[in-house]
Amino acid sequence: MPADAxxxxxxxxxxxLFVEQxxxxxxxxxxxxxxGIAEGTIYRHFESKDDLVRDLFCDHYVRFGADLNRIQAETxxxxxxxxxxxxxxxxxxxxxxxxxxxxxxxxxxxxxPNIRTAPTSPAVIFRGLISxxxxxxxxxxxxxxxxxxxxxGAIIQPALSLIYGSLTGTMSNFAPAxxxxxxxxxxxxxxxxxxx
Numbered sequence: 001m002p003a004d005a006x007x008x009x010x011x012x013x014x015x016x017l018f019v020e021q022x023x024x025x026x027x028x029x030x031x032x033x034x035x036g037i038a039e040g041t042i043y044r045h046f047e048s049k050d051d052l053v054r055d056l057f058c059d060h061y062v063r064f065g066a067d068l069n070r071i072q073a074e075t076x077x078x079x080x081x082x083x084x085x086x087x088x089x090x091x092x093x094x095x096x097x098x099x100x101x102x103x104x105x106x107x108x109x110x111x112x113p114n115i116r117t118a119p120t121s122p123a124v125i126f127r128g129l130i131s132x133x134x135x136x137x138x139x140x141x142x143x144x145x146x147x148x149x150x151x152x153g154a155i156i157q158p159a160l161s162l163i164y165g166s167l168t169g170t171m172s173n174f175a176p177a178x179x180x181x182x183x184x185x186x187x188x189x190x191x192x193x194x195x196x
Contacts, residue, residue: 007045010035014052019102023053023110057111061104064093065120072129079133079186084179086126087155091178094159094171102163105156126151130186139186151182 013034017026028049032039046052068086075085094101126148133139158174161167167174 006035006037006041010037010042010045010052011056014056015099015103018053018056019099019106023049023107053107054111057104057107060100061108061111061122062120064104065122065125068122068125069120072125078136079129079138080179080183082129083151083182084175086129087179087182088172088175090155091171091175094162101159105159105163123148123152133186140189142186147186150185154178154182154185 010031014026014031017030017034021030026049028039028042031042031049031052042049042052046055067089071085071089072082075082127144130139130142130147130151131144134141134144155178158167158178159171162169162171
């Protein structure tokens, strides 16, 4: 089997196992068995299981951010229209690629510190969108980093609630309510949240 095909199979197997069992609970033996390769073959492609986790997260997270950046750039209108389009995309991704989305959510705390300032990280994309909206007078002056964190939280928390069963349905059904809440959040009076 060509090296690229082996690497793809290993990455696919890892995504599924990390979501099903957890990163810590998944062994290299589990990965090899699921991918249909010898355990030692893993180390021809990745230095360690942690290296595999970082590789998967960075690749998908940065691509996710690039998609968000493209969507906000291609969407006509102001911040409300751009937010709606970006949130619709994020919710559809949850529904269409649940394993990938769950992986990104479940390993973000361990993996994000390595790439939090990547130019196409979702946090950077939302921060830029909010900064431009402030400059253009669409929303009140506020701390763009804090506002971006709150918007992302308004999107991520419902997704986690779906994963853990405290919400039911599809993420796409919640997209209009999430977008509306995010728009309201960005317009709320926040003298105490102004950028320093």
